[in-house]
Amino acid sequence: MTRPGTFNILARDGAARHGTLETAHGTVRTPVFMPVGTQATVKSLDPRDLHDIRAQIVLGNTYHLYMRPGDELVARLGGLHGFAAWDRPVLTDSGGYQVFSLAGLREITETGVTFRSHIDGSPHLFTPEKAVQIQQNLGSDIMMVLDECVAYGTEYDYTAKSLELTTRWAARCRDEHPIGQNGRLLFGIVQGGFYEDLRTISAQQLMEIPFEGFAIGGLSVGESPDEMRRLLAHTAPILPDDKPRYLMGVGTPMDILDGVALGVDMFDCVLPTRNARNGTLFTSFGKINIKQARFKEDDSPLDPECDCYACRTFSRAYLRHLYMARELLSYRLNTLHNLRFYLKMMEEVREAIGQGAFEALRARYRAAYEQSEQ
Numbered sequence: 001m002t003r004p005g006t007f008n009i010l011a012r013d014g015a016a017r018h019g020t021l022e023t024a025h026g027t028v029r030t031p032v033f034m035p036v037g038t039q040a041t042v043k044s045l046d047p048r049d050l051h052d053i054r055a056q057i058v059l060g061n062t063y064h065l066y067m068r069p070g071d072e073l074v075a076r077l078g079g080l081h082g083f084a085a086w087d088r089p090v091l092t093d094s095g096g097y098q099v100f101s102l103a104g105l106r107e108i109t110e111t112g113v114t115f116r117s118h119i120d121g122s123p124h125l126f127t128p129e130k131a132v133q134i135q136q137n138l139g140s141d142i143m144m145v146l147d148e149c150v151a152y153g154t155e156y157d158y159t160a161k162s163l164e165l166t167t168r169w170a171a172r173c174r175d176e177h178p179i180g181q182n183g184r185l186l187f188g189i190v191q192g193g194f195y196e197d198l199r200t201i202s203a204q205q206l207m208e209i210p211f212e213g214f215a216i217g218g219l220s221v222g223e224s225p226d227e228m229r230r231l232l233a234h235t236a237p238i239l240p241d242d243k244p245r246y247l248m249g250v251g252t253p254m255d256i257l258d259g260v261a262l263g264v265d266m267f268d269c270v271l272p273t274r275n276a277r278n279g280t281l282f283t284s285f286g287k288i289n290i291k292q293a294r295f296k297e298d299d300s301p302l303d304p305e306c307d308c309y310a311c312r313t314f315s316r317a318y319l320r321h322l323y324m325a326r327e328l329l330s331y332r333l334n335t336l337h338n339l340r341f342y343l344k345m346m347e348e349v350r351e352a353i354g355q356g357a358f359e360a361l362r363a364r365y366r367a368a369y370e371q372s373e374q
């Protein structure tokens with residue numbers, strides 16, 4: 001087996017790269033979209049479904065699994081792979097973002113972040129070391145450092161101090177999990193808010209530490225698409241060319257294609273799974289909502305270009321009926337389809353980069369998604 005952490009770039013098309021990232025649970029072909037499975041499940045799907053739609057790697061959340069059922073319980077029951085019967089790679093986020101976006105009453109000190117559980121209000125402390133230990137217990141293949149994701153619009157001085165703390169925490173995370181330890185990888189997370197000079201400083205400080213990959217954090221936090229692209233265009237090229245770049249929490253189909261064009265290799269977002277549950281479906285002709293009356297007697301497949309079980313088996317009328325009746329099967333079929341849309345797009349992206357045809361692919365998706373506001 002090739003050493004975990006090995007990142008091979010097989011083809012380039014402009015700044016876009018197609019490559020492979022080796023992990024302890026197999027090879028990930030990049031650019032890759034990672035379905036979000038926050039509580040050890042991609043909502044409404046089982047591992048067979050994820051194999052059917054050709055998901056390569058899924059994302060779990062340290063904060064949630066630490067809170068419930070507990071990372072030590074998961075460790076005793078085989079880590080996420082044994083517990084959730086998922087035999088492919090898992091990336092876990094460190095809890096940084098979840099604590100800031102979910103937990104109440106938190107305080108940040110040099111030691112770590114104290115917060116109250118969103119479930120029962122009990123007090124907790126995440127230190128960088130603790131965040132790594134939880135991810136080790138979960139059996140994560142790709143761990144993230146504990147970081148502070150500053151809110152959109154945070155002023156310069158706080159952002160500058162915060163990124164320095166995130167760098168010191170990142171070094172402590174690396175000390176807690178030395179490079180190469182049992183084939184698990186650790187990624188640094190670039191912060192610096194919406195200030196280009198601070199992004200440069202954060203990236204340069206993190207590159208002093210040996211990480212197997214680098215994430216770009218602090219984006220997709222309420223800024224406009226143009227602002228996100230501005231900071232991304234500034235930050236991505238600073239990061240090492242020979243390491244994977246992961247844009248956290250992104251995004252719409254066009255955000256992802258624009259990220260690939262700027263040299264990003266990995267993405268995760270709740271959009272396809274969350275939108276599935278409110279009836280918003282991604283198709284080759286743009287975004288639609290299945291509850292629209294026009295689908296009431298429409299016997300055609302949701303998306304004739306899609307190869308997923310829902311599109312092969314059922315009509316738009318049936319999918320609309322399930323949604324209007326709030327049937328559980330609606331969540332499952334809509335989620336299967338939306339995730340397959342994202343994963344199939346990434347398969348087309350990898351193929352197109354290999355053939356120097358990425359820009360044509362991006363233009364095709366833009367034509368379908370320009371008018372439907374993403």
Ligand SMILES: CNc1nc2cc3c(=O)[nH]c(N)nc3c(CCN)c2[nH]1
Binds near residue numbers: 096097147149189
């Ligand atoms: C939806 N937008 C979004 N922005 C993020 C930034 C960070 C970020 O700056 N740090 C961490 N650790 N996670 C982030 C996440 C969670 C990714 N699953 C983000 N999600």
Ligand SMILES: [Zn+2]
Binds near residue numbers: 340
């Ligand atoms: Zn489909």
